Amino acid sequence: MAVRSSPLALTVLAILTYKPLHPYGMQRLIKEWGKDQVVNVGQRTSLHRAIDRLAEGGLIRVHATERDHAYPERTVYEITEAGRVTARAWMKEMLATPRKDFPDFPAALSNLLMIAPQEALSALEGRAARVSAALDEHDRILADNARDGLDRVSGLETEYARTITAAEHAWLLSTIEALRAGTLTWTSATS
The missing domain is CATH 1.10.287 (Helix Hairpins)
Structure with missing residues (x-):
């Protein structure tokens, strides 16, 4: 399945290049690093949909499942080699090609x-x-x-x-x- 590029999908791949994380950790880092100024992570469902699309497309995969009595079970994701290649291609395309947005x-x-x-x-x-x-x-x-x-x-x-x-x-x-x-x-x- 080909995954369509988006600012959020690119950001998820970039963060997972840094280290494997669960969705809450991704959202926290996006905000901590100020990336929430350029990608919308206000709705956690958007992040989960992006993660699902990236996983279905083989760009990320489950790294581990964490169990902690204080939190619900958390799935930790990591980027795949296909994800690294795709992230670089998306980055170059987004940098080089103006896109018509409709604000x-x-x-x-x-x-x-x-x-x-x-x-x-x-x-x-x-x-x-x-x-x-x-x-x-x-x-x-x-x-x-x-x-x-x-x-x-x-x-x-x-x-x-x-x-x-x-x-x-x-x-x-x-x-x-x-x-x-x-x-x-x-x-x-x-x-």
Whole structure:
């Protein structure tokens, strides 16, 4: 069975390259290493589905089953050689090929005519405040990395996220200014 690449599947393979782990340990490391900023592990079922797909595809296998009276039985997984090869191929593909994503924000912008400019202004001001806070968080993480003497490569995803966030923030501020000045206006479909 061919397994389709995904950010979560790649991250699971990368973590298992480090050492065999059970799903809870994988989730903990993903969060500990800050990978939850780039992959969604908020729902444990998503992680379990990814693990199941990787195992069915022969990219990971059961390493051991741990039994501890304080915890339910835990299955520990390890990466296979096919998993190592596949992870490297996915990594190269993801690095080299832009993929069309369909996030919520551009979809909402494409339907802005549904609401009045004043409603859009209020919503965009709220978003700008949240994006500004995200910029501050990226800066904090990068400063912590520098303070801790981490190599730049360990924070490249944060650098990238900060660059994208800064561009969005600048765009939001200019759009908010145009709405406030009345140079960007329309009649909403519900008016």
